[in-house]
Amino acid sequence: MRYFAYGSNLDPRQMATRCPTSSFLARALLRAHALAFTRWSPRRSCGVADIVPRADADVWGVVYELSAAEAKGLDGYEGYVHARSTNGYRRTTKTVYADGDIDAPLEVMTYEVCTPSVDPLRPSAAYLQHILDGAAHWALPAAYQRALSEIRVSDPA
Numbered sequence: 001m002r003y004f005a006y007g008s009n010l011d012p013r014q015m016a017t018r019c020p021t022s023s024f025l026a027r028a029l030l031r032a033h034a035l036a037f038t039r040w041s042p043r044r045s046c047g048v049a050d051i052v053p054r055a056d057a058d059v060w061g062v063v064y065e066l067s068a069a070e071a072k073g074l075d076g077y078e079g080y081v082h083a084r085s086t087n088g089y090r091r092t093t094k095t096v097y098a099d100g101d102i103d104a105p106l107e108v109m110t111y112e113v114c115t116p117s118v119d120p121l122r123p124s125a126a127y128l129q130h131i132l133d134g135a136a137h138w139a140l141p142a143a144y145q146r147a148l149s150e151i152r153v154s155d156p157a
Contacts, residue, residue, distance in 0.1 A: 001065070001066045001067075001068065001071045001109055002025065002063050002064070002065060002066075002106060002107065002108040002109065003022075003063065003064045003065075003066050003071065003074070003108060003109050003110065004028060004030065004061050004062070004063050004094060004096050004108040004109070004110040005061050005062050005063075005064060005110075005134070006030065006035060006049060006051060006059050006060070006061035006110070007035075007048065007049025007050075007130075007131060008048070008049065008127060008130035008131060008134075009074075009134075010061060010062060010130065010131055010133075010134025010135060010137075010138065011130040011131070011133050011134040011137070012024075012134065012137050012138075013133075014130055014134075015064065018070075018073065018074055018077055019064065019066055019070040019073065019074055020070075021067060021070065022064040022065060022066050022067075022070055023064065023065045024062060024063075024064060024138075025062075025063040025064060025065050025098075025106075026062065026063045026098040026099060026104075026106065027060065027061075027062055027063075027098070027099055027100075027138055027139070027140060028060070028061055028062060028063045028096035028097060028098055028099070028100075028106060028108070029058055029059070029060055029096060029097045029099075029100040030051060030058060030059040030060075030061065030094055030096050030110075031058050031097070032053060032054065032055050032057070032058070033051045033052060033053055033054060033057060033058065033059045034051070034052050034053075034054040034057035034059065035049060035050075035051065035057075035059050035148075036049070036050050036051070036052045036116075037049060037050065037120075037121045037122060037123050038050040038052065038113045038116035038117050038121065039088060039089070039113040039115075039116065039117065039121070040117060040121060041088075041127075044124060044126075044127055045124065046121070046122065046123050046124035046127050046153075046154050046155075047117070047121025047122050047123050047154070048123065048127065049123070049131065050112060050113040050116060051094075051110065051112060052116070060100075060135070060140045060141060060144045061096070061140075062134070062138050063096065063098070063106055063108055071109070075091070078111045080111065086114075087114050088113070088114065089111035089112060089113055089114060090111065090112055090114050091109055091110075091111060092109070092110060092111070092112050093107060093108070093109060093110075094107075094108055094110055095107055095108075096108050100141075121154075122151075122152055122153055122154040123151065123153055123154065124153060124154050124155050125153045125154075125155050128148070128151055128153055131148055132145070132148055132149060135148055
């Protein structure tokens with residue numbers, strides 16, 4: 001299964017722990033969506049990442065190949081249980097573009113927040129660092145990395 005990571009799962013160390021046999025396939029661009037922090041995580045004590053439709057924005061991430069067992073395990077980390085009425089995230093299918101190339105579409109599974117917060121949320125510095133580390137590791141576009149680094153956190157130094 002192809003999985004598009006855009007939040008803390010961009011961090012290869014986190015993915016190695018969660019899905020040890022997953023393999024990197026491509027850097028990828030999700031068009032007409034924005035990165036937002038719309039879900040409160042009690043475990044992390046901060047806002048966590050989501051993708052929300054927005055015509056004037058794009059989200060960069062990476063595509064991993066996961067086994068069915070790893071995808072099911074990842075569901076647990078993301079607060080998703082099939083057919084449960086109250087999930088943190090839901091699985092969704094999106095089209096992303098390998099290295100931003102419109103001629104290289106990939107159908108992927110990713111996660112969206114089920115019930116986004118109406119109040120603005122911020123990530124913690126530690127949570128955002130996972131995203132920043134992953135963006136740097138996978139060499140996402142410099143402008144996108146700069147935009148990520150400008151995200152305000154809930155616990156500034």
